[in-house]
Amino acid sequence: MIGLLARRLLQLIPTIFLVSVIIFSLQHLLPGDPALIMAGEEKDPEVIAQIRAQYHLDQPIVLQYLYWVKGVFVGDLGESMRLKQPISELIAQKLPVTLQLASMAMVIALVIGVGMGVLSAVKKGTGWDAAANLFALWGISTPNFWLGIMMIFLFSVQLGWLPASGFVSPFENLSQSLKASIMPAFVLGNSIAGVLMRHTRGAMLQALQSDYVRTARAKGLHEPRVVLHHAMRNALTPIITLGALEFGTLLSGAVLTEQIFSIPGFGKLIVDAVLNRDYAVVQGVVLVTSAVYIVLNLLADIGYILANPRLRA
Amino acid sequence: MQKRRTALYAAALLLGSSLAAQAQSTLRIGLAEDPDILDPSLARTYVGRIVFSSICDKLFDINEKLEVIPQLALSRETSADGLSVTIKLRPGVKFHDGEPLDAEAAKYSLERHMTIQGSFRKPELASVDHVEVVDPLTVKLVLKAPFSPLIAQLTDRAGMMVSPKAAKAAGDKFGLGPVCAGPYKFVERVQQDRIVVEKFADYWNKQNVSIDRIVYRPIPDSTVRLANLKSGQLDLIERALATDIKDIQSNPKLKLATALELGYQGITINVGKGDKSKGPLGQDKRVRQAFDLAIDRAAINEVVFNGNFVPGNQWVSPANPFYQETMPVRPRDVAKAKKLLAEAGVKTPVTVDLMVPNNPETRAVSELVQGMTAEAGFDVKIRVTEFATSLNEAEQGNFQAYILRWSGRTDPDGNLYTFVKSGSPQNYSFYTNADLDKQLEESRSKDGVPTRKAIYTGITKTLLEDLPIIYLYHQRHLIVHTDKLSGYVQAPDGMIRVVGLKLAQ
Numbered sequence: 001m002i003g004l005l006a007r008r009l010l011q012l013i014p015t016i017f018l019v020s021v022i023i024f025s026l027q028h029l030l031p032g033d034p035a036l037i038m039a040g041e042e043k044d045p046e047v048i049a050q051i052r053a054q055y056h057l058d059q060p061i062v063l064q065y066l067y068w069v070k071g072v073f074v075g076d077l078g079e080s081m082r083l084k085q086p087i088s089e090l091i092a093q094k095l096p097v098t099l100q101l102a103s104m105a106m107v108i109a110l111v112i113g114v115g116m117g118v119l120s121a122v123k124k125g126t127g128w129d130a131a132a133n134l135f136a137l138w139g140i141s142t143p144n145f146w147l148g149i150m151m152i153f154l155f156s157v158q159l160g161w162l163p164a165s166g167f168v169s170p171f172e173n174l175s176q177s178l179k180a181s182i183m184p185a186f187v188l189g190n191s192i193a194g195v196l197m198r199h200t201r202g203a204m205l206q207a208l209q210s211d212y213v214r215t216a217r218a219k220g221l222h223e224p225r226v227v228l229h230h231a232m233r234n235a236l237t238p239i240i241t242l243g244a245l246e247f248g249t250l251l252s253g254a255v256l257t258e259q260i261f262s263i264p265g266f267g268k269l270i271v272d273a274v275l276n277r278d279y280a281v282v283q284g285v286v287l288v289t290s291a292v293y294i295v296l297n298l299l300a301d302i303g304y305i306l307a308n309p310r311l312r313a
Numbered sequence: 314m315q316k317r318r319t320a321l322y323a324a325a326l327l328l329g330s331s332l333a334a335q336a337q338s339t340l341r342i343g344l345a346e347d348p349d350i351l352d353p354s355l356a357r358t359y360v361g362r363i364v365f366s367s368i369c370d371k372l373f374d375i376n377e378k379l380e381v382i383p384q385l386a387l388s389r390e391t392s393a394d395g396l397s398v399t400i401k402l403r404p405g406v407k408f409h410d411g412e413p414l415d416a417e418a419a420k421y422s423l424e425r426h427m428t429i430q431g432s433f434r435k436p437e438l439a440s441v442d443h444v445e446v447v448d449p450l451t452v453k454l455v456l457k458a459p460f461s462p463l464i465a466q467l468t469d470r471a472g473m474m475v476s477p478k479a480a481k482a483a484g485d486k487f488g489l490g491p492v493c494a495g496p497y498k499f500v501e502r503v504q505q506d507r508i509v510v511e512k513f514a515d516y517w518n519k520q521n522v523s524i525d526r527i528v529y530r531p532i533p534d535s536t537v538r539l540a541n542l543k544s545g546q547l548d549l550i551e552r553a554l555a556t557d558i559k560d561i562q563s564n565p566k567l568k569l570a571t572a573l574e575l576g577y578q579g580i581t582i583n584v585g586k587g588d589k590s591k592g593p594l595g596q597d598k599r600v601r602q603a604f605d606l607a608i609d610r611a612a613i614n615e616v617v618f619n620g621n622f623v624p625g626n627q628w629v630s631p632a633n634p635f636y637q638e639t640m641p642v643r644p645r646d647v648a649k650a651k652k653l654l655a656e657a658g659v660k661t662p663v664t665v666d667l668m669v670p671n672n673p674e675t676r677a678v679s680e681l682v683q684g685m686t687a688e689a690g691f692d693v694k695i696r697v698t699e700f701a702t703s704l705n706e707a708e709q710g711n712f713q714a715y716i717l718r719w720s721g722r723t724d725p726d727g728n729l730y731t732f733v734k735s736g737s738p739q740n741y742s743f744y745t746n747a748d749l750d751k752q753l754e755e756s757r758s759k760d761g762v763p764t765r766k767a768i769y770t771g772i773t774k775t776l777l778e779d780l781p782i783i784y785l786y787h788q789r790h791l792i793v794h795t796d797k798l799s800g801y802v803q804a805p806d807g808m809i810r811v812v813g814l815k816l817a818q
Contacts, residue, residue: 032701036708038357043738044436051431083504084350084488090504149536156544164541165532167506262532264506272347272505277701 008298012291019290020072023283024065033057034277038081055081055280068283077287078280080273087284090269095288097167098265101181101188101258102250108189109196109246114239116193117200121208122227132197139194148187148260155183165262184261188254192246199242203235210234236307244300251296252289337525338816340798342809343538343550347505347531352488353473354425354432359720359807362470363551364529367510367811369493370517371472372400372419373464375723377572377804379634381464385414385474385494385517391760395459400467402450407515408476409498416446421477423454426470430485434471438463459758461765465724469806496522496812505531521812542567542793548816549794549801551809555618561793570792572803573632576721576728577625578675579784580667580682585743586710594665594713599657601780603650604665607689608682610642614786617677623787627773628728630787634762635725637773650689661690668712670700675716678785707741715741723806725769726757733781742781749775 035051036043052058056067071078077087113136120132156164163180170177207213208231216230217223251266258267266285273281348361353369356362372386387401406414423444426434440460445453456463466472479492491499496518497510508529512522530547532538535554541547543564553561553569561567582601583590593600610624626642629635654661665686669679676697683693693714698706707715721728731737734753735745749772756768776782790807797817804810 030702032699032705033708036704037701039433044433045738046435047431047433054431082349084352084355084485085504093504149540152537152540152544156546157540160544164544164546165537166530166546260534260537262506262530262534262537264503268347268505275699275701 005298005302008301012294012298015294016287016291020069020283020287021065023286024068025061027279027282028061028064030274030277032277034081034279037277051081068280072287077284080278080281082273082276082278082281087281090281091284091288094264094266094269094285096169097263098251098267100170100177101185101254101263101265102247104181104185105188105192105250105254106243106247108185109192110243112189113193113196114200117197118204118227118232120197121201121204124205132201136194136197139190139192139197141194142191144187144191144254145256145260147190148184148257151183151187152260165260167263167265181263184254184257184263187257188250192250195246196239196242199238200235203238204231207231207235233307237304240300240303240307244296244303248289248293248296251292252286338523338818339526339528340524340549340811340814340816341528341530341547343541343547344529344531345535345538345552346533348508348529350488351491351499351502351508352485353470353475353491353493354429354434355485355488356470357433360531363807363809364508364510365470365473365493365495366808367497367527368491368495368499369470369473369475370495371468371470372402372474373468373472375468375804375806377802379575379723379805381468381723385419385472386467389464395461395758395760396456398454398456398463399447400452400454402452403517404450406494406517408474408479408494409492409513410476410479411515412476412478414474414494415449416452417449418477419452419474420444420446421480422474423452423471425475425480437466437469437471459760461757461760462722462724462726465722465727468723497527500526518812524811524814524816527811539793542795545795548798549792549809551790551792551807553791553793555621555789555791558619558621558791566796568794568796568798568801570794570801570803571789572805572807573623573630574721574788574790574807575629575633575723575805576719576787577628577630577784578678578716578718578786578788579782581707581715581717581732581741581782582780583710583713583715583741583743584779584781585745589666589710589713590743592665592713593657593659593663597657597659598779599653600659600663601783602778603653603657603689604686604691605780605783606643606646606650606653607686607691608783608785609645609685610785612645612685613678613681616681617674618786618788621791622789625784625787626777627784628732628776628782629725633725635766635769637766637770639770640773640777645685647689654690662687662692663690664692664694666696666713667693668696668698668703668706668715670703670716671697675718679716710743717741721806725765729753729772730757733776744779744781746775746779 035048035057038051039048056064068078079086080090116132116135120129123129152164155162162183166180168176168180213226213231216226255267255271258265266289270282270285344360344363346360348364349358350356351361351364353365370385372384373381374384376382385403385406387403390399402414402416402419408414426432427438427441440456440458440463442455442457445455447453474494476492480487496513496516498513500509500511502508509526511526516522532541535552538550539553539557542550561569582594584595614620614622614624623630624642625631627636667679669675679695683695686693706712719728730753731739733740733744733749735750752768752772756765759765759768790803792803794801799815800813
């Protein structure tokens with residue numbers, strides 16, 4: 001187990017290195033000159049030249065990359081060209097926001113998705129099953145921005161129950177914080193719930209038909225124990241895989257949802273950065289999110305082993 | 314018993330009044346974008362200027378009629394030869410850190426604008442040779458050459474005064490905590506979430522400031538911005554959509570404040586750079602005139618903007634004192650356009666590569682232009698391009714026509730010179746005309762509306778004939794606020810001025 005962990009952690013290094021090279025080069029393939037966009041409406045040539053020099057934009061790409069990597073090694077992700085703020089500070093500001101939103105969305109997705117998946121597998125062919133499938137289809141096919149705007153109109157404009165947008169830290173005011181993030185979390189969780197439900201249902205159906213479930217039932221075990229302990233545990237592997245992937249995606253920022261609810265998370269940060277060609281911010285954020293993604297995958301691997309002891313060998 | 318009850322009432326009353334005293338009024342403003350750095354020298358965005366309106370006062374300001382009025386300065390005097398401008402400062406003004414705003418501080422601020430690395434104010438103050446302190450409340454700007462648009466620059470960021478002490482201490486990080494002399498002082502900023510400012514107790518005009526706090530929140534989606542206003546999360550929003558005006562006006566709780574913008578929306582035509590300029594549109598002014606005549610500006614305004622904007626044909630709007638009334642918007646004339654194309658001897662349809670920055674309104678406008686000009690014999694190929702990319706393409710001359718918006722400047726020179734003067738940074742038409750260049754220089758050296766307007770007559774005539782830029786229309790600034798807010802007046806620069814506002818609880 002420890003060996004496996006160590007191996008996986010070591011694999012992180014080349015992966016992150018590759019990711020960094022890819023983001024850096026892809027970004028420079030983008031048409032559009034950061035100095036030109038930074039130079040404001042006036043575009044004074046002197047100002048443009050000065051910006052190029054200050055951010056090494058006038059140097060070869062390889063050198064620019066080395067400047068950046070040199071910084072990353074000493075923990076300096078650079079400075080935002082647009083905001084003149086250190087990128088590590090920006091990430092520290094946004095990460096908790098995105099983390100809270102992603103966790104809430106994930107909890108909603110798991111409760112709804114896994115719950116309904118199990119229910120529809122157990123009650124296969126009944127009205128419950130049909131209803132759960134319908135819900136899943138709705139969740140997968142409803143665009144987030146549409147659902148978001150509709151929810152704002154219903155719960156904020158018409159009923160006045162929830163704030164239409166914004167973010168409040170849970171350390172500042174917990175109930176306000178939950179109120180502000182419940183709608184975006186639901187919008188995000190809703191679409192993932194549909195996918196999770198479909199996968200849970202499939203895995204559960206398979207497990208419920210297997211021999212060990214028949215044996216368990218033959219032993220006279222209670223049905224809930226058969227379903228939750230015997231069948232569910234085996235069905236968990238695909239759910240863990242999918243859950244980790246979806247959670248990773250959520251952590252890299254939910255661009256549209258953040259935009260609609262004006263939540264200051266990674267999504268908004270990265271969109272603003274791309275549109276303004278604020279290269280260093282894009283690089284920093286992508287680096288951090290890809291590291292998080294890789295770590296989550298690692299955690300998923302550990303999760304499999306915990307859920308299914310046969311994989312420990 | 315009676316005594317006890319009285320005491321209880323008294324206690325309750327006391328509690329009530331102290332609670333009332335604590336209740337702060339907060340004005341919540343929804344912005345269309347997240348501002349860039351809040352340093353008057355290093356800032357470059359329009360939305361940033363909106364936030365500066367509450368933090369940093371300027372030497373001068375403009376009013377609804379576009380007249381220059383005093384703010385931190387009391388008066389100005391230009392010398393007879395136009396080579397120096399003497400500015401008298403308002404006495405007793407303090408910066409947010411308590412430092413006095415005197416001539417030394419004004420000199421420091423202006424010099425900082427002119428010299429700090431990366432300053433966007435440097436080109437705006439390029440006409441200034443140096444600044445002299447005359448007495449503790451008077452500064453003199455010595456110019457390299459007479460330059461009439463200078464005062465207009467001082468009504469914007471170049472006229473913002475910063476505390477020398479704070480600016481020296483913070484260097485290029487000053488924008489993370491700006492210290493100026495405006496009605497509100499900076500409290501905090503969370504990127505992409507909020508900017509908070511609070512009332513400055515020692516403001517020179519404090520009797521007209523009644524709201525305690527202002528929170529600026531960037532909400533990019535205009536529908537969501539309006540929804541926030543309707544649901545009571547915001548008190549005022551900027552840049553509402555023209556298509557939402559009916560909805561806004563039918564809501565008794567909302568008030569709409571509008572002003573015609575200083576800028577314009579137009580089609581820039583590449584007449585001088587690269588292969589793309591070699592086609593008939595770039596080479597023959599008759600083809601451009603035909604293109605212009607094929608466009609029905611009034612119809613664009615009706616279809617895309619519900620008739621709320623103003624069709625235009627010059628670099629200033631018809632409401633501007635510098636507009637040439639003798640050269641009004643020509644009505645659409647397809648027959649004449651066809652005739653011009655025939656005279657030019659070009660093979661129709663003339664294909665035009667039209668680059669369009671990606672947003673719903675400009676896309677709709679470009680589609681109308683495509684349909685209208687098709688009737689005259691043009692085949693417009695619309696190329697929707699992300700904004701930053703489009704700038705790069707423009708710089709390289711990689712377009713035939715480009716829909717481009719200019720937010721506008723107080724002085725008409727700011728809408729004209731850099732766009733049509735040979736070799737200027739924003740001359741994306743790559744238009745050159747030595748005669749026009751001379752007239753442009755002359756217009757800058759003369760003062761007074763009638764004198765300058767007379768020079769502009771010739772310039773307008775040339776431009777309407779050569780058409781390096783086909784001006785289409787002028788937008789209205791659409792600001793919406795709740796009926797709880799009173800005293801709001803919209804100026805043509807689109808800024809949200811907060812002095813004089815009152816917010817009912």
